[in-house]
Amino acid sequence: MIVENKDIRWKQRFQNFDKAYLLLERTLKIENPSEAEKGGIIQFYEMAFDLAWKLMKDYLDEQGFTVQSPREAIKQAFQSSIIEDGHIWIDALEDRNLTTHTYDEEIATEVVSKIRLVYFPALSQLHNLLRSKAEL
Numbered sequence: 001m002i003v004e005n006k007d008i009r010w011k012q013r014f015q016n017f018d019k020a021y022l023l024l025e026r027t028l029k030i031e032n033p034s035e036a037e038k039g040g041i042i043q044f045y046e047m048a049f050d051l052a053w054k055l056m057k058d059y060l061d062e063q064g065f066t067v068q069s070p071r072e073a074i075k076q077a078f079q080s081s082i083i084e085d086g087h088i089w090i091d092a093l094e095d096r097n098l099t100t101h102t103y104d105e106e107i108a109t110e111v112v113s114k115i116r117l118v119y120f121p122a123l124s125q126l127h128n129l130l131r132s133k134a135e136l
Contacts, residue, residue: 010058014134017051021127024048028116038108042099045115048123049096056082059130084125092119 024044030037053070056077060067063080067073070093078086095111 007062010055010062010130011134013051013055013058014130017048017055018127018131020044020048020051021123024115024120024123028120033112035105035108038112039103041112041115042108045111045119046096046099049092049119052123052126053093055130056126059133082126082129083122085122088118088122092122095119 024041024047027033027037027041027044030041033041053073056073057067059082060073060076060080065076065080067076071090074083074086074089074093077083078089083089091114095114098107099111
């Protein structure tokens with residue numbers, strides 16, 4: 001029964017992550033985003049990233065690991081081959097924390113570029129892997 005609940009928890013979390021991921025994916029299709037659209041991209045990224053690390057935590061919990069923080073979840077997910085590049089995820093965590101506490105047009109433009117080129121592909125890799133596991 002306990003294993004079943006853990007299995008359900010990460011799959012429910014995946015459903016929420018999937019929604020945030022698809023919102024981010026759709027928003028990233030805007031080629032020359034306005035300032036407001038950049039803010040939307042960053043907000044959707046923050047949502048998707050937060051759900052991603054919590055999804056990793058829940059999935060790892062179901063696998064028998066105990067992690068508490070985003071950094072621990074990223075490290076264990078990398079060691080467990082759930083994510084491919086732990087350094088990208090740590091950078092994503094740092095940028096996610098940066099965007100939460102400050103807004104500056106130059107930083108926003110830089111972060112949107114990183115989201116497009118680096119962080120979204122990492123989120124996509126996690127999304128594809130866990131979508132296939134959720135469907136089993």
